[in-house]
Amino acid sequence: MLKTVLLNRATIVLGTLAVAIIVWNIYIAGNDDGILVGTVVDVSGQPVTDAKVVASELSLISRNVIDIQTTDETGQFRFDRHDHHAMVLQATKDGVGNSRRVEVRLYYQNQNKTLSDALVLDPDVKQGPLVSEQSGSN
Amino acid sequence: MKSKSYIGTHITLIAVAFLMLVPIYWVVKTSLTGENIFAYPPAMLPVDPHPFFYVDAWYFIPFSRFFLNSVIVATMAIIANLIINALAGYALTKAFPGKRWVILLLLSSMMIPFHATIIPAYLITRDLGLLNTHLGLALPAFSHIVLIFVFKASFDAIPPSLIDAARIDGLSEWRIIYKIMLPLSLPAIATNIILSFIWSWNDFLWPLLIVRDVEMHTLPLGLSAFLSYFESTTGSLYAFAVMVLAPGMLVFILAQRQFVRSMTSGATKG
8 A cells, every 4th residue: 555655656756846845955055155256357368356346136127236346366256145046247447447247147046156257347348327336235 | 541540630639739739838938038929930949048037936926925825725625625526426326305406406506607606705705704815715616516526427337236235334424435435436536636726726816806915815816916017027927827837737647547537437338
């Protein structure tokens, strides 16, 4: 009887789904610090120090600024505890240029991610309307 | 000649199946690409598919809360349907005074659309204090007349001698239903589960009437609210639609063998 119930295809399918959901939630619990790391470079590929990187909310109806960070001496920036699943990043530095707006899509809120492509500062790119001189609203 | 009609039948069935599946394929494809549905020519294959519209749908609306509400309502409807319909179906297999009129009354009631009785249903639900509650959402779906007759047809197929033997052994009517009738009516049980689940899961009008808080929304209600708030969000909208449809399709696929057996069980009698 127990074997019949366990080998029933409804049990197998629903059991597999339940296991997959549990495993996925365990993975999320171990990787949800909200750390977003990336690099800013110029058109020649050299890292840019003290570039301002603005993270804006990417939602259906708003583009509010989440946080603003500055790159370090290696051109890296880091956002902590971003608490979003979709963002728009744009970097800027006076005298160097602006980067294109880059959409960052995550599989869940607070997902830790290291951007594979650097934000490239280009003097020909105009600064987007979402970049604010004020501090971030995080 | 025989093989020609065989091939022709299969070609026709494949063409019709293709026509039936194209809308589902289109919804799933658009949920993965978010392409403009008015684009011409339309892209038949998904271009740059990604699952992030499903992530958007999950976070932009309280999907887990809506899903839980739908699960609670559907579970209550399924359990109530199994109990009430089985008991009613068993009663209709017995001979009693006025049985013919009872069956006539039930059959004629099936012709009255739910929309015609929605006002008294709302007033009764309000007087019972069940507005904006899970029980109020599930109450109209506690029994369906067509499913009563599904059980009746299944119980009629069981030899009366089996029931008589059970009575001689001292079983009560309740135990006869539980120990003999129901185990021999698995296709009818599967049909009840599938149809009561699908009808309660996809119900939109009744939740629209009695739900007051966003927290009590079911998935179809949430989908319509999502559509009205965010009109130009094709990818997220279609992803939400797929997430609403998926459980119903899964339940049907898992139980379709029993369902088909129930539908065709009387076809080869005699």
